[in-house]
Amino acid sequence: MSTLVALGLMVLSGLLLALARFGLSRERLTERLQRQPLFSRLYQGLALALEAGWGVGYHLGPHSLWGQRGGSLLLSLPVFRAIGQWVLKGDRPPEATTGDGWAYLLAREIGTPWQRPPRNGGPSSTPTVVQLTGLRPWEYAAGTVALADAPSTELALFFGSFGPEAGWMSDMANQRFGGTEDLLGQATLYATCDHSLVGDPWMATGAYTQAGRLHLASAWVYDVLRWLVWLALLVGAPLALFLGGGG
Amino acid sequence: MTWLAVAIALLTGLLLLLAWFFPLAPLEGLRWLLLHTTMVLSGLILLAAFGFLLHTQWQAVRRRAAHWPYRGLMVLAALTTFALTAFLGTQSIGPWMWAYVLVPGSAALLGLLAVVLTYRGLWMVWQRRDPMGWLFLGVLFLVMLLDAWQALGSPPAWSRQLMTWMESVVVRAGVRGLLLGLALGLVLVGLRVLSGAERPFEG
Numbered sequence: 001m002s003t004l005v006a007l008g009l010m011v012l013s014g015l016l017l018a019l020a021r022f023g024l025s026r027e028r029l030t031e032r033l034q035r036q037p038l039f040s041r042l043y044q045g046l047a048l049a050l051e052a053g054w055g056v057g058y059h060l061g062p063h064s065l066w067g068q069r070g071g072s073l074l075l076s077l078p079v080f081r082a083i084g085q086w087v088l089k090g091d092r093p094p095e096a097t098t099g100d101g102w103a104y105l106l107a108r109e110i111g112t113p114w115q116r117p118p119r120n121g122g123p124s125s126t127p128t129v130v131q132l133t134g135l136r137p138w139e140y141a142a143g144t145v146a147l148a149d150a151p152s153t154e155l156a157l158f159f160g161s162f163g164p165e166a167g168w169m170s171d172m173a174n175q176r177f178g179g180t181e182d183l184l185g186q187a188t189l190y191a192t193c194d195h196s197l198v199g200d201p202w203m204a205t206g207a208y209t210q211a212g213r214l215h216l217a218s219a220w221v222y223d224v225l226r227w228l229v230w231l232a233l234l235v236g237a238p239l240a241l242f243l244g245g246g247g
Numbered sequence: 248m249t250w251l252a253v254a255i256a257l258l259t260g261l262l263l264l265l266a267w268f269f270p271l272a273p274l275e276g277l278r279w280l281l282l283h284t285t286m287v288l289s290g291l292i293l294l295a296a297f298g299f300l301l302h303t304q305w306q307a308v309r310r311r312a313a314h315w316p317y318r319g320l321m322v323l324a325a326l327t328t329f330a331l332t333a334f335l336g337t338q339s340i341g342p343w344m345w346a347y348v349l350v351p352g353s354a355a356l357l358g359l360l361a362v363v364l365t366y367r368g369l370w371m372v373w374q375r376r377d378p379m380g381w382l383f384l385g386v387l388f389l390v391m392l393l394d395a396w397q398a399l400g401s402p403p404a405w406s407r408q409l410m411t412w413m414e415s416v417v418v419r420a421g422v423r424g425l426l427l428g429l430a431l432g433l434v435l436v437g438l439r440v441l442s443g444a445e446r447p448f449e450g
Contacts, residue, residue: 071433077447101296138353203432
């Protein structure tokens, strides 16, 4: 039964996504986005960083793409691409860190075109875009604080898969933004970041960071699905109570 | 060649999803074969990532970047551990490293995190003066107080009832709500990747 529900949910989501992607204009999808103050502050911070020539640190987190928490990293990588392209208007690309081999390779693929060619046969004129700073959560946190070129970044984005170890990285920059799927990680980021996303808005980050029209369509589908779940709960809870199925 | 990489990635994803929804014998066999291959590849990727990690840190040591002594120490420790494990086997040095290096190190970091979070809690009092911030701090203080009371002495029955009510009603409802939202979001992330419209494997 649960498999059928999951299959039904996927088919419905797929149909709605196709409808939103090809049936609704970008303007209409953008209009329907709920206001999230974090992103306007994020772009203010990025603009300030560009103007002042500050570094931007993008932290993908220590958890593996190959596992239950991979979804958050799959969400974070297009956001890394979108923010990186935005930051490239300035002098320096963002400096990313990760604790997972897969995520490292993918982020490296994204970041390699941002490195400028060496001048006169010397080393590349931009720093290493992605660094692997540890292979387990606590080692990643310690490694990111101690080994990454963190002192040069004034703006840190903790967008990825984080647990409580994120608390260790809380002093890394002057301005910190956070978002993750893990509930402990969300609580930690809420307490330690200047601005953080609590709950499901993290899942719509791509729509707010201009990662593509598909992300805007996803945010619309996401709202529709939330309404459907809300309706199901509203109808299902009294039904379960009256029919004796509720606890 | 991009289209080939995209096609392979999409086909693999769809086959795995089909095998999960319809656990028929041929699909199950294919699923295990694909998962096994991915596990082998994961090992190789881990090895490559380890090499990249050492390379990056060694480059930083050579150009005397910030914290270069720590970086050098890390490279030395990583190479020593790798060499010992490769020559003596995982069972000889592995359990010792786990029990006497990794676990105490992680425990120390976890212990220090309590200090960091207490400091950040005080920072929140000054920096985040909004209703959500006050609610967060208020609940945190209440839970810590009730927890400490239960651990140190014999608290009255109402405090235990309050704790149980908070855990079974407030926390559970909140967690379920958050998880429902996150699960819906993850379904959409999966669909974007499976449809090939979003390609995190592409630069």
